[in-house]
Amino acid sequence: MKKFSIDRRALLGGAAVGAVALAAPGIITARAAPAKFVFKMGHSLPVSHVGNTRLQEALTKIAQLSDGSLQIRLFPNSQLGSDTDMFSQVRSGAMEMMLLSGNIVSVMRPLTGLYNVPFAFVDYAHLWAAMDGAMGDMLRAQLDGVGLHALDKHWDNGFRQITSSERTIKGPDDLKGFKIRVPVAPIWISLFTSLGASPTAINWSELYTALQTHLVDGEENALPLIEAGKLNEVQKHVAITNHMWDGFYGVVNKGAWEQLPPNLRKLLSDTINEAAMNERRDIVGLNTQAAMNLKAAGMVFNDADSGAFRDALRKNGFYAEWKQKYGDEAWTMLERFCGKLG
Numbered sequence: 001m002k003k004f005s006i007d008r009r010a011l012l013g014g015a016a017v018g019a020v021a022l023a024a025p026g027i028i029t030a031r032a033a034p035a036k037f038v039f040k041m042g043h044s045l046p047v048s049h050v051g052n053t054r055l056q057e058a059l060t061k062i063a064q065l066s067d068g069s070l071q072i073r074l075f076p077n078s079q080l081g082s083d084t085d086m087f088s089q090v091r092s093g094a095m096e097m098m099l100l101s102g103n104i105v106s107v108m109r110p111l112t113g114l115y116n117v118p119f120a121f122v123d124y125a126h127l128w129a130a131m132d133g134a135m136g137d138m139l140r141a142q143l144d145g146v147g148l149h150a151l152d153k154h155w156d157n158g159f160r161q162i163t164s165s166e167r168t169i170k171g172p173d174d175l176k177g178f179k180i181r182v183p184v185a186p187i188w189i190s191l192f193t194s195l196g197a198s199p200t201a202i203n204w205s206e207l208y209t210a211l212q213t214h215l216v217d218g219e220e221n222a223l224p225l226i227e228a229g230k231l232n233e234v235q236k237h238v239a240i241t242n243h244m245w246d247g248f249y250g251v252v253n254k255g256a257w258e259q260l261p262p263n264l265r266k267l268l269s270d271t272i273n274e275a276a277m278n279e280r281r282d283i284v285g286l287n288t289q290a291a292m293n294l295k296a297a298g299m300v301f302n303d304a305d306s307g308a309f310r311d312a313l314r315k316n317g318f319y320a321e322w323k324q325k326y327g328d329e330a331w332t333m334l335e336r337f338c339g340k341l342g
């Protein structure tokens with residue numbers, strides 16, 4: 001009988017190969033290669049974003065270290081659909097893994113976006129203490145309820161800034177009537193409505209076009225993503241507000257996770273968590289670099305009065321409303337890491 005062998009290079013090159021080899025009848029013997037797992041992983045970040053490059057590195061490493069047993073094909077840039085579409089695919093098992101923003105999953109499990117409370121976190125030291133500690137554990141446990149296994153280390157999207165085509169935004173008054181795109185998440189709509197703006201929820205994958213056609217006049221995102229998404233082509237001003245931090249959960253469909261033997265689970269978690277830690281470091285440096293690049297590309301930056309925004313939110317009852325929505329236990333947990341809000 002013809003000896004069954006696996007060409008490792010072929011395996012690394014094409015995810016379908018493993019599946020084909022397994023499916024070929026009558027050639028699996030006791031000495032055959034181990035079972036193959038071929039997963040799909042999606043996210044909405046542009047190909048050039050460091051979240052994508054760090055993830056691709058990790059997935060290549062997983063394929064190599066598992067000798068081709070676990071191959072995860074990466075689909076960046078919303079190739080498999082918008083964040084909202086991918087969220088339902090990873091829950092159903094149509095794809096196995098995703099970098100999932102808290103804002104997307106907060107529609108079903110509000111607590112997962114607890115870190116999005118505006119002006120809660122002012123620096124990374126407090127933020128990572130929360131996300132790598134008891135608060136992060138509390139939030140990750142929520143994902144179990146939507147059929148997902150959450151990896152331990154959150155990925156950094158960054159502190160968010162407001163961009164606009166025409167307005168210079170310095171304080172709350174400048175937001176009056178401002179047509180701003182926000183992610184599909186209740187707390188964003190509530191935030192900008194309470195400040196007198198006119199928010200529209202749109203997925204990231206539709207954002208460039210929404211700005212280009214002036215469906216909206218502005219948006220808010222972290223500088224590295226503003227740059228990678230080339231939003232400078234359709235926006236002029238950047239107001240440094242740091243109004244909110246945002247990140248991504250690394251998630252695996254629970255059924256797919258449970259299918260994996262313990263050694264592959266460990267390899268997957270360790271490698272992707274390590275990549276997340278590298279990506280966090282990259283983002284810090286990129287924040288400065290992206291500001292320089294965006295200025296060189298013609299964007300005009302101004303500092304905004306974060307204190308004035310925060311005062312406005314205190315006065316208009318925003319914090320009181322969200323404290324009630326999240327509940328005392330979650331709010332106390334948040335304040336344990338970021339200090340008294342509201």
Ligand code: X2X
Pocket residue numbers: 044083101103157183203204220221222225246
């Ligand atoms: O949709 C956005 O703005 C993004 C990509 O930054 C997220 O938070 C999902």
